Amino acid sequence: MRTGSRAFGRTGRGPVTALVSAALLASPLLAGTASADPKDESPKAPTPPAEMSKVGGDRLGVPGVQVDPKPGAPKLPGPDQITARSWIVSDADSGKVLAAKNPHWRLAPASTLKMLFADTLLPKFPKNQKHTVKPADLAGMGEGSSLVGIKENLTYTVHDLWLGVFLRSGNDAVRTLAAMNGGVEKTVAEMQKRANELNANDTHVVTPDGYDAPGQVSSAYDLSLFARAGLQNADFREYCSTARAQFPGEKGKGGKRAKFGIQNTNRLLSGDYDIKPYPGIAGVKNGSTTNAGATFTGVAQHGDRKLLVTVMNPQKKEHNQGYREAAKLLDWGFEASGKVQPVGRLVGPKSEEDGSDAGGNDDAKNGREQTQAALNAADTSGGAWTAVGITGGALVLLGVAVLGIHRRWPLPELVRGRRPRK
Incomplete structure (x- = not known):
């Protein structure tokens, strides 16, 4: 069984195997798992649970x-x-969910969990801070982990280490x-703690790098929350x-x-070799493990x-299939x-949800009412969500909930030079 947090599609070692580990399927935290039929040679495909979290709107559950x-x-x-077990498409600025399939299904996240790792640790260390790697720093990494090539007793800047995390999904950089x-x-x-603050209630963290571990789960909804928070x-x-970047090697x-x-x-x-960069792409993170299959947030x-x-x-187990589905x-x-009318929204963190229980309790009346108020306003506002923050003139009155959400979480221009040609 191949494990480790890797890029999906092509790693230089052949196509990714995305069969679900029978041992981890037994975990009670993996909702909607399947049991084998004695008459079948292989287990039935897992199905989503009948009821899932309603954070962000009832339809998302x-x-x-x-x-x-x-x-x-x-x-x-x-x-x-689109063959993914779970997916979600949302407006990164307003948080409106345009469409989704089983977005709160708790599944293994693989290296997409590194978005939460980065959102948690990035503010702690200046980019020019240096660290000399000790043998203990790299202890405990799972077999088959993806690596950037960190070496013991060599010194790296924090900037180097984050390049290793994001570009090569290096578990050695994460552990350092x-x-x-x-x-x-x-x-x-x-x-x-950070996941809880972000109202990412589907997420249970066991490893910092996303390596397969019993009980480690997240969801397409939560991964989108991590990306949206990190992109601030x-x-x-x-x-x-x-x-692409240059990474320090050994001493000559x-x-x-x-x-x-x-x-x-x-x-x-x-x-x-078989897929072009997507026009306007600006990240965010990919991953693959035996239990998770391919995962990607972009x-x-x-x-x-x-x-x-x-x-x-x-x-569908074709080469780079996850990217193709994300691009579609x-x-x-x-x-x-x-x-389209929004079917839900990406909630803000607890500190920004104006005291509501939008994420603390699936059945919380205040949270449901705030979400519905935002959706109702969005349904009748046409293009007004985009108008807020990009027009130089008057703001469009959308209601307190909608306006508040947009003011809290507007994203700056993400990337230059990657825009689609017109």
Whole structure:
């Protein structure tokens, strides 16, 4: 069984195997798991639980595809094209969910969990801080982990380490930063605390790097929350949008450090022999493990529109399939902007939810009412969400809930030079 947090699609070692580990399927935290039929040679495919979290809106807790098209809206790609067990397309600025399938299904996240790791630790260390790696820093990494090539007894800057995390999904870089933070246990506890603050209630953190571990789960909804929170940070945006960089190697003659090139394993950013970079792409993070299959969260910008997409565990096992499905959903999302009613929203963190229980309790009346108020205002506002924050003139009155959400979480221009040609 191959484990480890890797880029999906192509790692230089062949296509990713996305079969679900029978041992981890037995975990009670993996909702909707399947049991083997004695008459079958293979276990049945897992199905989502009948009831899931309703954080962000009641429809997000209903199994199956949720979309509410207006007349003239483009049709969603069919199940033959989008095979992921769970996915979500949302407006990165306003938080409106344009469409989703099982977004609160708790599944193994693989290296997309590194977005939460980065959102938790990035503010702690200046980029020019240096750290000499000790053998204990790299202890405990799972077999088959993806690595950037950190070496014991060599010194790296924090900037180097974050490039290793984002570009190569290096578990060695994660473990080094975790050691700087006081250790894996402390880091995991802080990541869980941050997830709770972000209202990411589907997430249970066991490892800091996303390596398969019993009980470690997240959801497409939560991964989108992590991306949206991280993208508020300029360093996060820089690292997740970097396609290629130079990384320090070992010392040569005279003690001078050599450098070697590293490329981002996000194929919608860096491309591959069978897939081109997606126009307007600006990150965010990909991953793959035996239990998780392929996972990916991406953000792209066309004009003033910024979209987030998360896909988890495509069932079609073709090369780079996860990226292809994410690209199809992004294409649909940009075409559908203004032509669909939102089916939910990405909530803000607890500190920004105006004291409501939007994420603390699935049945909390205040949280449901605030979400519905935001959706009702969005349904009647047409393009007004985009108008807020990008027009130089008067603000459009959308109601306190909608306006508050947008003011809290507008994203700056994500990336220059990656816009689609017109």
